[in-house]
Amino acid sequence: YLLRDKSKLLGLFSLSLTKVVGIHPECKIFHQVVKEEALCLEKNDSVSSDLKGCSTDWDGLTCWPRATFGEVVKVPCPRIFEEITNIHGFLQRNCTQEAYWSEPFPPYTVACGFDEGSSKGPEDQKSYYSAFWRVYTAGYAASVTSLITALIVFAAFRKFHCTRNYIHMHLFVSFILRAIAVFIKDAVLFADETMDHCLMSTVACKAAVAFFQFSILANFFWLLIEGIYLQTLLLLTFVSDRQYVWWFIFTGWGGPTAVMFAWVLTRIHRQNTGCWDDDENGVLLWIIKGPILLTVLINFVIFINVIRILVHKLKSQEGGGSHSSHFVRLAKSTLLLIPLFGVHYIVFAFFPESTGLEARLYIELGLGSFQGFVVALLYCFSNAEVQSELKKQICKWQYQQYLNFIHKQRILSRENSPVNYVTQLSLLEKISPKRKTSIYLNSVTSV
Structure with a gap:
């Protein structure tokens, strides 16, 4: 028993x-x-x-x-x-x-609080969390597909080659890495249900967990870069933003690399056990959690400041205009910033992992796995410039297809016309003198 x-x-x-x-x-x-x-x-x-x-x-x-x-x-x-x-x-x-x-x-x-008569049994729990697994797998798959498509759009058209879109593209790459890291980690640690991943201690599983942690760091760092860039645009209107591009790239990828280097060295020398997906005393986790928390807090401050600046700018531009228009425009900007800055992470930042487990699952899975899809939708597919350029390209392609069709029809009509048949005979006569003489003699004989 x-x-x-x-x-x-x-x-x-x-x-x-x-x-x-x-x-x-x-x-x-x-x-x-x-x-x-x-x-x-x-x-x-x-x-x-x-x-x-x-x-x-x-x-x-x-x-x-x-x-x-x-x-x-x-x-x-x-x-x-x-x-x-x-x-x-x-x-x-x-x-x-x-x-x-x-x-x-x-x-x-x-x-101890698990009365079988009033709570879900293990099989119900397994089915419940298997559904969550399917949700975040579908979310990350949708995110990867949409982000790769957005990258192709930004890279294919020279019109979109600017600092703003360069930063967006790096953000897209960080979301793609995060989704790929989740798939790799689950494949390495959970592919074999008969194996207890808590007892695994292979190089492959350690590398998978390290790559997963790096992708999380890169994701948050590039969210911070997006916030800093937007803050720079709002405050320094007349300053060229191209001079900051390399600093943004260095910070967005160099920061996570430095943090991961410190974490890997610490794990090797202090706690080289398992697949590095556990933390016995909870101290080593703060090497990663600390910088992430710092980026979220900075983005939260930037978020509040940007909202304040937008409210001030909208009021000054409208000059007592329609309040409904003011709130609609502000709501659009706010909805654009929330998935960008990851403000929802601040809610559970200071709470233990076991606190608010149900709410944490919905937020992590609903907003986390689909966040890349939302970002691609907001910054690429719903962008008026992108839509206009894509429509132009589609119209140009359709017009080119129409011209090709007309050209083919003209060629076919020429090939099947009587005039074209006579022309072909004359060409054959010029090419074959013997055939020409034979035709001439036959005509004389017949006369």
Whole structure:
């Protein structure tokens, strides 16, 4: 019963923590359980064997201290349960006169906040989170397709070769890398369901996780570059923006590279365990989380400042005009900036991974995986210049196809006309003198 209960509960908690986030909480649970088991066995070895009663027992989730005959031992629920359910329950076991431990009462599922009668079972949870997996897979696939198309559009037309679009293209590349990194990470760590990725420690899985972390960093850094560039345009109207392009490129790619270099070296020398997708003490994660949080905070400040500047500019331009037009234009600008700056990430920045899990899943999957698609839509496909240029190219292509069709029709009509037949005969006569003489003699004979 205890082993069955243990596997069911650990599976439930593992499924309750999505693998979309960079560090996998289920590995943290696994390593925490292993540590507590080792500590429990050490306690058992240190206790004298002369004592009568029930010995120290590890039931797979909790360590039960030594007890005398008839004693009822009360222990709190494992910390891994409390971190997710926020329920501080207690379990009890009785040491029988035969020196056997009784089963825990109440059961883990009831005492620790997972009552099977009122909550989803493991199969329901698996189906639920499998649906989430399909959602973010479709989201990243749509993002990659739309972003590659947007890159081709910006690169194909010289009209779009400007600083603004260069920065957009680098942002598109960062989103593409992020989506590809998610697919690679899932393929390496979760392709084989029979293998426990928490026990893996190969170069391939470490490289996949490192590439995933780099893509996340690059994504946030280029979101910051977009914010800084927009702020520069609003404040420094008459300054040429081309002089800043290389600084933007250096910051957008150099910053994540430097952070990843420091993180990889620290992992190699301090915590070179597993696939680098776990963090035992939570300190190493801040090497990556700190810069990301800093970029989000800076973008949040820029976001507020840009809104303030836009409100001021719109008021001064309208001069007491229609309020509805003012709010519509401001709403369009705001909707353009929200997916750009990633302001929604600030909501959960200072909360633990287990806080607001359901809301975090919807935000990470809904706005995270489809964010690249939204950015491509806003900055390329819904752009009036892009639409106008594409319409011109389509009309030019259609006109060229029409001209080709007319040309072919004229050629066919000439080939099938009587005049063309006579012309062809005259050409043959010029080419073949013998044929010409033969025709002449036949005509004389007939006369």
